Amino acid sequence: MIVTIAVLASLAGAAIAQTREPEPAWRQSALPLVPAGHVAGEAYRTDEAGMTGYLAVYPANANDPKSLASVFAARQVLVVKLTRGDGGLRASSAELQPRVDPTLGNRDTTMTDPDGQEREFEKLDAELAAGRAKLPDGTEPCSLGAWSEDRDPKGLNVRAEPSVKARVLGTLPPPYRLKMGGRENTPDDGWLTEFRIIGFKDGWFLIEGAKPPGKDYEDEKFYPRSAPKPYAGRGWVAANKVGANYANGGTRMGGLFQAPFVDAPWTPAGRKLGGTLDTDGGPKRLLACSGHWGLVESHDGVRGWWRSLCSNQVTNCS
Secondary structure (H helix, E strand, C coil): CHHHHHHHHHHHCCCCCCCCCCCCCHHHHHHHHCCCCEEEEEEEEECCCCCEEEEEEEECCCCCHHHCCCCCCCCEEEEEEEEEECCEEEEEEEEEEECCEHHHCCECCCCCCCCCHHHHHHHHHHHHHHCHHHCCCCCEEEEEEEEECCCCCCCEEEECCCCCCCCEEEEECCCECCCCCCCCCCCCCCECCEEEEEEEECCEEEEECCCCCCCCCCCCCCCCCCCCCCCCCCEEEEHHHEECEEECCCCCCCEEECCCCCCCCEEECECCCCCECCCCCCCCEEEEEEECEEEEECCCCCEEEEECEECCCCCCEC
């Protein structure tokens, strides 16, 4: 896990925002050809002859937690036949096809990767996919930093299964303030209990590695031995009790994607204190996850995907 975090940090430093290439003229004429139940993302390639275009398409419900999109699932592309007229290239017909590239061994690809960053995330996601067998059946593999937002004095229950009826393995402490000492930047409401999200299923996050609240940020001389100790093993917590901060996943800033891919439809979204989304602050709600992406709801009500979330409570996660 430490290696993965280090790699993500190096990727995050590559770009705070991406410059978007202008869309090809034929894209607008192809939109009426998008099949029902799908939405159009980027037109990510036009062939060398200039008579075939490739339009990224995703299920219209890819941002619905009940029909969760997956970075590990096979994708599709709308292959658009183009004709040339006085107004330039226009779509004449289209066919929905599996999204593979024969020149790359039939590997699924965005083909929009000038700096190799997407290739690096493909490797990280492949590592998560390889570990799927070690997770409970039906669990979507994830890798995100997060924390408990449960204010219940009894703490947040960590359960053996993704169900309110499942056995309680332990608890995560509510926000905690040191009675004496502490740093000047200690949150007014107390330190939150942090952990890693490693999976998602049916409205529940599979977590592990919970840390005593605030211990990583406080001077060891002041952190009391009597501080609450969380259950640090693997278990399930309700998604509506979990929060996080936006981290820099090397994608387009200022909004959210409709599916967990960089060429999916994109919608502007705002921060809690105003301005467009960046690595300052976090979402209103964390709904689900897939790979290194979190499905979130922004504070201005936009629901979509953001790549990379962290649990840093002192600085932003840029």
